[in-house]
Amino acid sequence: MRAIYQAFYRTSLAVQMQYRVAAIIWLLGTVLQPVIFLVVWSTVARAEGGSVGGYTVAGFAAYYITMMVVDHLTFDWHMWEYDYRVREGLLSPLLLKPVHPIHGDIADNLAYKSLTMLVVIPAAILLTLFFRPSFEAPLWAVLAFVPAIILAFLLRFLSAWTLAMASFWTTRIQALNQTFFVAELFFAGQIAPLDLLPAPLQLVANLLPFRWGLAYPVELFLGRLTPREAITGLAAQLIWLAITLVILRLVWRAGLRRYSAFGA
Amino acid sequence: MTEPAVHLDNLAKVYRVYEREAGLGAAVRSLVRRKSHDVRAVDGISFDVAPGEIVGFLGPNGAGKTTTLKMLSGLLHPTSGEVCVLGYEPYRRQREFLRNIALVMGQRNQLLWDIPAVDSFELNRVIYRLSRQQYQEMLDELVALLELEELIYKPVRNLSLGERMKCEIAGALLHRPRVLFLDEPTIGLDVTMQRRIRRFVGEYNRRYEATVLLTSHYMADVVALCERVVVIHHGRLLFDGALDALVERFAAHKTIVVDLPDGVRNGRAFAAYGEVLEERPGQVTLRVPKANAARVTGQLLADIDVLDLTIQDPPIEEVIETVFTQPDS
Amino acid sequence: MRQILRITYTFLRLGALNELEYRANFFIQSFQALLGLLVSLGGLQIVFNHTADLGGWQPAELLALVGVYQIVGGLINTVINPSMQRFMEDVRKGTLDFALTKPADAQLLVSVREFRIWRVADIFLGIAVLVVALVRLGERVGWQQASLFGLALLCGAAIVYSFWLILATFSFWFVRVENILVIFQSMYQAGRWPVGIYPQWLRITLTFIVPVAFAVTVPAEGLVGRLDLPALAQALGLAAALLLVSRFFWRFGLRAYSGASA
Numbered sequence: 001m002r003a004i005y006q007a008f009y010r011t012s013l014a015v016q017m018q019y020r021v022a023a024i025i026w027l028l029g030t031v032l033q034p035v036i037f038l039v040v041w042s043t044v045a046r047a048e049g050g051s052v053g054g055y056t057v058a059g060f061a062a063y064y065i066t067m068m069v070v071d072h073l074t075f076d077w078h079m080w081e082y083d084y085r086v087r088e089g090l091l092s093p094l095l096l097k098p099v100h101p102i103h104g105d106i107a108d109n110l111a112y113k114s115l116t117m118l119v120v121i122p123a124a125i126l127l128t129l130f131f132r133p134s135f136e137a138p139l140w141a142v143l144a145f146v147p148a149i150i151l152a153f154l155l156r157f158l159s160a161w162t163l164a165m166a167s168f169w170t171t172r173i174q175a176l177n178q179t180f181f182v183a184e185l186f187f188a189g190q191i192a193p194l195d196l197l198p199a200p201l202q203l204v205a206n207l208l209p210f211r212w213g214l215a216y217p218v219e220l221f222l223g224r225l226t227p228r229e230a231i232t233g234l235a236a237q238l239i240w241l242a243i244t245l246v247i248l249r250l251v252w253r254a255g256l257r258r259y260s261a262f263g264a
Numbered sequence: 265m266t267e268p269a270v271h272l273d274n275l276a277k278v279y280r281v282y283e284r285e286a287g288l289g290a291a292v293r294s295l296v297r298r299k300s301h302d303v304r305a306v307d308g309i310s311f312d313v314a315p316g317e318i319v320g321f322l323g324p325n326g327a328g329k330t331t332t333l334k335m336l337s338g339l340l341h342p343t344s345g346e347v348c349v350l351g352y353e354p355y356r357r358q359r360e361f362l363r364n365i366a367l368v369m370g371q372r373n374q375l376l377w378d379i380p381a382v383d384s385f386e387l388n389r390v391i392y393r394l395s396r397q398q399y400q401e402m403l404d405e406l407v408a409l410l411e412l413e414e415l416i417y418k419p420v421r422n423l424s425l426g427e428r429m430k431c432e433i434a435g436a437l438l439h440r441p442r443v444l445f446l447d448e449p450t451i452g453l454d455v456t457m458q459r460r461i462r463r464f465v466g467e468y469n470r471r472y473e474a475t476v477l478l479t480s481h482y483m484a485d486v487v488a489l490c491e492r493v494v495v496i497h498h499g500r501l502l503f504d505g506a507l508d509a510l511v512e513r514f515a516a517h518k519t520i521v522v523d524l525p526d527g528v529r530n531g532r533a534f535a536a537y538g539e540v541l542e543e544r545p546g547q548v549t550l551r552v553p554k555a556n557a558a559r560v561t562g563q564l565l566a567d568i569d570v571l572d573l574t575i576q577d578p579p580i581e582e583v584i585e586t587v588f589t590q591p592d593s
Numbered sequence: 594m595r596q597i598l599r600i601t602y603t604f605l606r607l608g609a610l611n612e613l614e615y616r617a618n619f620f621i622q623s624f625q626a627l628l629g630l631l632v633s634l635g636g637l638q639i640v641f642n643h644t645a646d647l648g649g650w651q652p653a654e655l656l657a658l659v660g661v662y663q664i665v666g667g668l669i670n671t672v673i674n675p676s677m678q679r680f681m682e683d684v685r686k687g688t689l690d691f692a693l694t695k696p697a698d699a700q701l702l703v704s705v706r707e708f709r710i711w712r713v714a715d716i717f718l719g720i721a722v723l724v725v726a727l728v729r730l731g732e733r734v735g736w737q738q739a740s741l742f743g744l745a746l747l748c749g750a751a752i753v754y755s756f757w758l759i760l761a762t763f764s765f766w767f768v769r770v771e772n773i774l775v776i777f778q779s780m781y782q783a784g785r786w787p788v789g790i791y792p793q794w795l796r797i798t799l800t801f802i803v804p805v806a807f808a809v810t811v812p813a814e815g816l817v818g819r820l821d822l823p824a825l826a827q828a829l830g831l832a833a834a835l836l837l838v839s840r841f842f843w844r845f846g847l848r849a850y851s852g853a854s855a
Contacts, residue, residue, distance in 0.1 A: 003390050004390050004391060006390075007386065007387050007389075007390035007391070008387065011376065011379065011383055011384070011386075011387045014378075014379045014383055015376055015377075015378050015379055018378040018379070018419075019378075089372060090373075092334075092339050092367075092369075092372075093372070093373075093374040095338075095339060095357065096337060096338070096339070096362060096365075096366075096367055096374075097362065097388075097391055098359040098360075098362040098363050098391065098392065099391050257341065260338075260339060260340050260341040260355060261340075261341055262279070
């Protein structure tokens with residue numbers, strides 16, 4: 001299996017190098033969005049005497065710069081990829097191979113992120129120089145961040161992959177995907193740090209999986225969580241991971257049956 | 265008695281198609297109640313293929329050939345009936361099964377588009393768990409047989425259609441599948457390329473005793489490669505046997521080509537002997553019903569000063585067309 | 594002029610008829626527009642839970658900004674974006690000839706080629722938001738503001754159109770230009786908020802490099818009475834200049850294209 005991942009990784013790198021220009025342009029958007037919210041909230045903080053909801057201007061900067069890097073490391077795009085594959089008939093060749101397509105997709109992620117980190121890290125450094133964030137986190141939090149971000153990636157990847165299975169049932173996936181992204185915007189702490197949301201929305205955010213894929217590792221890294229909250233978060237990640245895996249297997253099997261019933 | 269490599273028993277694939285008429289009223293009505301009818305893409309096909317056989321599937325578009333191949337390779341789940349390839353049920357898509365088959369579809373890409381074919385091959389090597397030695401041996405052979413030398417180092421998108429097809433076939437055979445499904449492999453290729461691929465498939469079959477199931481529009485593919493033909497129409501099996509037997513059974517006519525000496529005027533009404541297909545200075549081609557062929561030949565020889573006379577079977581394409589235009593009974 | 598209107602109307606009608614085939618698209622598109630609005634309004638609401646003033650803008654004024662953002666976004670996505678993308682695709686595939694062999698101005702034909710009628714849902718929603726904002730703003734908005742708004746909006750539309758046309762014209766020479774359009778889409782997101790709050794480097798980028806400011810913020814400023822005449826004059830000047838430059842560049846590109854593909 002390791003050999004297979006290595007092979008997939010190498011091949012994916014080669015393919016993605018061909019699209020590096022498009023990738024860099026895409027990255028512009030990835031970097032811009034957190035910057036927009038950073039500026040908005042910094043403006044609010046300044047107007048309200050320097051801080052809002054426990055975040056100072058420097059705190060917002062730290063939050064959004066970290067969010068940018070974590071988002072980039074954990075996001076997945078395969079809900080678009082499967083629509084393309086089904087429409088273009090590219091899924092059948094994948095199904096004929098004696099290996100589950102999900103492994104290639106994970107390798108795609110690793111390859112993409114290896115390449116784009118070369119741009120995202122410098123961007124993060126530049127933003128740090130300009131916006132002057134304040135990072136003060138205890139060592140245990142920074143160490144705990146490592147497993148947290150790995151779990152966050154798995155969680156977001158598997159959720160996105162489950163969503164991608166919708167392509168077996170419809171070609172109109174845009175509305176579905178967009179609903180997912182909008183929910184993520186609000187409940188993963190992108191529009192605003194979750195502490196700034198009105199209480200009812202915060203409650204919803206704790207019940208949905210989005211927080212654990214994005215806001216949780218960010219808050220952990222910034223030292224904003226108590227050890228107890230950190231452990232609760234870890235548990236939440238694991239629980240949602242388990243739930244997503246179960247749903248994924250069901251949906252994959254159902255999707256495959258449908259695909260092989262209707263047209264390969 | 266060896267196990268057949270491929271076994272089908274009353275295999276069927278039925279699609280439910282929803283009808284939709286034009287107009288706003290129908291659109292609204294279709295929200296509530298949808299009319300549908302069943303399309304029997306494959307309607308009870310049965311046959312066996314022995315290991316090492318090459319079988320040609322013939323049939324017009326929509327006959328059910330590709331659907332059958334997809335069921336044999338596990339991409340489609342049959343509606344009813346049995347299908348068994350190398351002892352496996354294809355739709356269960358077990359690893360061992362997938363490692364022993366290959367499906368090549370004409371004009372469809374399995375290789376990655378942006379990188380050289382050899383990189384895709386390497387990926388396949390790992391996926392199919394081939395040792396470096398096995399892989400290299402097979403690759404060398406395929407490169408030699410298909411004349412791929414520099415082609416595999418160019419990005420696939422830079423190859424012509426024919427070159428791409430050769431690389432696709434090579435990629436599909438690296439793991440030495442025991443059963444090979446070819447769906448219109450020569451479509452869109454020029455004549456030389458078609459011949460080369462045909463030769464290759466025959467060679468692969470000889471060397472590795474692989475079972476080959478081939479669908480094609482081009483009679484030349486089938487004639488060159490297949491001792492056995494299966495004719496499918498409207499999802500049903502119309503004929504299963506040797507190609508000659510097919511012609512024998514379905515050819516209703518014979519073609520008589522008469523060579524005439526120079527100077528003999530073709531004023532004769534050759535139409536009296538049979539249907540005139542072609543009339544040129546020095547040669548006349550007639551089509552006569554099979555039963556009359558001997559009698560007409562005799563008459564021609566008696567009535568005219570003939571240089572040469574040949575009796576031919578009609579071109580196979582014509583025969584097949586006759587088969588296909590049979591009423592659906 | 595009548596010819597221009599007639600051609601525009603024809604394509605609009607064709608596009609509409611084409612899209613009406615897919616009735617489901619209307620509901621899907623409306624739903625997506627609502628989602629987009631949800632993001633804008635949700636963000637706004639959360640911000641104003643914590644403050645009464647964002648960079649000098651009051652809630653009602655920002656609501657107007659969101660309305661303008663929706664309307665302009667809808668305008669871009671109904672005609673400009675689809676037509677320009679179609680144009681670039683035609684150049685890439687070599688199927689541009691229909692525009693070159695018709696007895697009408699090629700730029701016009703290319704610009705109104707594709708009309709995604711269901712995107713008007715965006716525009717309607719934007720208008721609805723705008724109306725609510727105007728109600729909240731009350732007497733502060735009179736005829737002067739309305740005309741400033743209208744004028745600034747026209748300038749903004751002209752600037753955005755010319756900007757897209759210039760970018761699209763590059764595809765006569767460079768094949769992979771479509772990626773650049775993605776930049777616009779990303780940067781347009783910044784238009785949800787008044788451009789004034791951004792740091793200077795971003796503000797300049799959003800004004801002169803990717804004209805989001807002129808598309809959204811400036812017309813909104815006009816509506817809520819924040820627009821001064823020098824700024825309006827700037828918008829007018831830039832609009833006129835860009836229209837001319839894009840036209841000239843287009844003709845240049847077209848000549849190169851038809852000369853090259855003999």
